Amino acid sequence: MYKIAVVPGDGIGKEVMEATLHVLDALDIEFDYTFADAGDECKAASGVALPQETIDIVKESQACLFGAAGESAADVIVRLRQELELYVNLRPVKSYPGTKALFDNLDFVIVRENTEDLYIGLEEETEEGATALRVTTRNAVERICKFAFEYAEESGRDKVTAVHKANVLKKTDGLFKDIFYKVAEDYKDIGTDDRYVDATAMFFITNPQMFNVIVTTNLFGDILSDEGAGLVGGLGLIPSANIGENSGLFEPVHGSAPDIAGKNIANPSAMILSAVMMLDYLKEHDAARKVENALIEVLSEGKVITGDIGGNASTMEMASEIRRKI
Amino acid sequence: MYKIAVVPGDGIGKEVMEATLHVLDALDIEFDYTFADAGDECKAASGVALPQETIDIVKESQACLFGAAGESAADVIVRLRQELELYVNLRPVKSYPGTKALFDNLDFVIVRENTEDLYIGLEEETEEGATALRVTTRNAVERICKFAFEYAEESGRDKVTAVHKANVLKKTDGLFKDIFYKVAEDYKDIGTDDRYVDATAMFFITNPQMFNVIVTTNLFGDILSDEGAGLVGGLGLIPSANIGENSGLFEPVHGSAPDIAGKNIANPSAMILSAVMMLDYLKEHDAARKVENALIEVLSEGKVITGDIGGNASTMEMASEIRRKI
Ligand SMILES: CC(C)[C@H](C(=O)O)[C@@H](O)C(=O)O
Ligand SMILES: CC(C)[C@H](C(=O)O)[C@@H](O)C(=O)O
Numbered sequence: 001m002y003k004i005a006v007v008p009g010d011g012i013g014k015e016v017m018e019a020t021l022h023v024l025d026a027l028d029i030e031f032d033y034t035f036a037d038a039g040d041e042c043k044a045a046s047g048v049a050l051p052q053e054t055i056d057i058v059k060e061s062q063a064c065l066f067g068a069a070g071e072s073a074a075d076v077i078v079r080l081r082q083e084l085e086l087y088v089n090l091r092p093v094k095s096y097p098g099t100k101a102l103f104d105n106l107d108f109v110i111v112r113e114n115t116e117d118l119y120i121g122l123e124e125e126t127e128e129g130a131t132a133l134r135v136t137t138r139n140a141v142e143r144i145c146k147f148a149f150e151y152a153e154e155s156g157r158d159k160v161t162a163v164h165k166a167n168v169l170k171k172t173d174g175l176f177k178d179i180f181y182k183v184a185e186d187y188k189d190i191g192t193d194d195r196y197v198d199a200t201a202m203f204f205i206t207n208p209q210m211f212n213v214i215v216t217t218n219l220f221g222d223i224l225s226d227e228g229a230g231l232v233g234g235l236g237l238i239p240s241a242n243i244g245e246n247s248g249l250f251e252p253v254h255g256s257a258p259d260i261a262g263k264n265i266a267n268p269s270a271m272i273l274s275a276v277m278m279l280d281y282l283k284e285h286d287a288a289r290k291v292e293n294a295l296i297e298v299l300s301e302g303k304v305i306t307g308d309i310g311g312n313a314s315t316m317e318m319a320s321e322i323r324r325k326i
Numbered sequence: 327m328y329k330i331a332v333v334p335g336d337g338i339g340k341e342v343m344e345a346t347l348h349v350l351d352a353l354d355i356e357f358d359y360t361f362a363d364a365g366d367e368c369k370a371a372s373g374v375a376l377p378q379e380t381i382d383i384v385k386e387s388q389a390c391l392f393g394a395a396g397e398s399a400a401d402v403i404v405r406l407r408q409e410l411e412l413y414v415n416l417r418p419v420k421s422y423p424g425t426k427a428l429f430d431n432l433d434f435v436i437v438r439e440n441t442e443d444l445y446i447g448l449e450e451e452t453e454e455g456a457t458a459l460r461v462t463t464r465n466a467v468e469r470i471c472k473f474a475f476e477y478a479e480e481s482g483r484d485k486v487t488a489v490h491k492a493n494v495l496k497k498t499d500g501l502f503k504d505i506f507y508k509v510a511e512d513y514k515d516i517g518t519d520d521r522y523v524d525a526t527a528m529f530f531i532t533n534p535q536m537f538n539v540i541v542t543t544n545l546f547g548d549i550l551s552d553e554g555a556g557l558v559g560g561l562g563l564i565p566s567a568n569i570g571e572n573s574g575l576f577e578p579v580h581g582s583a584p585d586i587a588g589k590n591i592a593n594p595s596a597m598i599l600s601a602v603m604m605l606d607y608l609k610e611h612d613a614a615r616k617v618e619n620a621l622i623e624v625l626s627e628g629k630v631i632t633g634d635i636g637g638n639a640s641t642m643e644m645a646s647e648i649r650r651k652i
Binding site for chain 1: 397399404426428444449450451454455456457458459460461462463464466493494495496497498500501523525527529530531532545549551552553556560
């Protein structure tokens, strides 16, 4: 029995969450769900986008499934990441069959630092405009680099690439690069290299096969993971895991998509794959593979899939089809 | 007669510059070139990557052709942009025939702010690590947005998109977004919208046709223009113009490429197209079209092109072929 916080949030968050719980229900695992509110609707109803009660529920759970928040996304998700010290944001870039992926057989992972950088919220108005502080601490860099190498080791991957802009950000990203290579010394079996973020954005398109595990700072990870989503057929397919010492929060990379919300047409795959990441986090690896393989089968058949990837099934129809294959 | 500063720099910078001057030589325009040093080799020889003499030569010229600098690129090019107040970095994303462009008929432009943001160089070591200051001033934002709208008007483009991360960077990018829409009021015929930088990185791949003119901050422009290069066949094809009130500096988006330097195999197109941008800047539009069309012809024929785009011609062979078509 796992205690799971469920935060559907706004827009398609609710729809893909319902679809995902329907799929998880087919597993032989007991989940004790506690539902909690967050996002724009919550703010409209209660005055705050992220009530303390929600934070508490998430803190008291073993893991959290998070759908999407609308305009208030930054206030909700960035705050949750910081409150729970979810210092890793793990974002796989993996091409699945039957999708509009530009490349077949893409399979790399972005390990995004999740607590600092320009996300720290130190902005100020000045006479001439405004400033924001980019913060890089040795501790945060060290733990994210360690995580990347541990992750590479555990998942049998053989290279970690640090992505930075140390030619311009000599002190902050210089530190990132230095610590990366220092941490690497403890992992002699794993290859290393480093790239500038701009060049990386190009190589994603011209030669993505060169990447295996990428470790990078918060904002670069944000941008690159969306670019990665583009490579493998769009945001409808990209899950993510926010992981800390004591908890994990699993959410699709996509947002609340107000343009298609309420129509039951959103692709549930990103949320379902986020649940797969949660299962792996809970060490329920068999169950994780079952769900992932069922999804792969449905994508391969290409019959009961949503419109964004070329089908015409509804969110729940696709979810039911996946559930049937489990 | 135009006074032009020529800074070949390091690595392939020298090769593509020679190729470009060979092409320009076929035009019926007189250029008075003054050569100047900058970059790694210059630093090794003289102790500084960007001698004051070079800055002076560039300042006294009507335009500057710049090749590439190696490791010292940031110290050279970022400083030149700031010293000369080259506040616009104009980067077309245009697919040419016969290249490995992912999309045919792509033709949009990135207008990158070129003087501030994290490029301002305000980094500090702290007890826990380091910080960098992101600076956004009303003045800089206003002039770059104005430039984008003026550019759209002059080039017959009908939409300007502001790219930012105002959900997280509420004050700095919030200001950027506000000023963008304020400036837009003076250009009622041009459409507007705005996007998050992460979503933009995805849309570049899944739906790049939605963009026409993009205006964005310095670092986002850096990353997105390299991604744009990936879309249209790689850095070998992407020129850029750094433009201020009194001068213009024209350089390929690619760097000095030490791995292929000295082999006479670098693609000269990005540098030649940078010279085309210079010709347009000097209002030599006929000459600009002549060179560009000659390049397009050579690319279309696909016979005398360099290895990066599928041929086996040398840098100078490709340049000579272009020259022949002028
Ligand atoms: C909603 C936003 C604050 C968030 C981020 O920038 O981290 C999102 O883009 C993401 O990648 O999870
Ligand atoms: C060399 C580097 C400092 C430069 C930049 O970041 O602006 C380059 O990447 C560019 O885009 O011209």
